[in-house]
Amino acid sequence: MYIRELADRTGLTPDTIRFYEKLNLLQSHRPTRRGHRQYNDSHVAALLQIKYIKAMGFTLKDIQEKFTDWRAGRLTNTEKRAILEAQLQKINEAAAEIEQVRHYLQKKIGMFPD
Secondary structure (H helix, E strand, O other): OOOHHHHHOOOOOOOHHHHHOOOOOOOOOOOOOOOOOOOHHHHHHHHHHHHHHHHHOOOOOHHHHHHHHOOOOOHHHHHHHHHHHHHHHHHHHHHHHHHHHHHHHHHHHHOOOO
């Protein structure tokens, strides 16, 4: 498949896919005679994995450093668990802050009667 179909299947833009390739997060097959990159279902799976890892709050740098080793099998289960636990802690802290902001906004909104 070409990059446009890959983009459609993953919900990412072609520019994002090219950027991930530049960061070596995704490897495309050799270009065709016309210079077009070719992709397959393994590329769809890899991009969706990156997308979900980013949704968990990990940065692209985290993905480059930690998840490249993860996918290559260079991390122990203990190391994998530590990575995920640390990220869960960050998310819990961010959620607590958002909850405080939500309460603040509700209080402010209550100050302006209809």
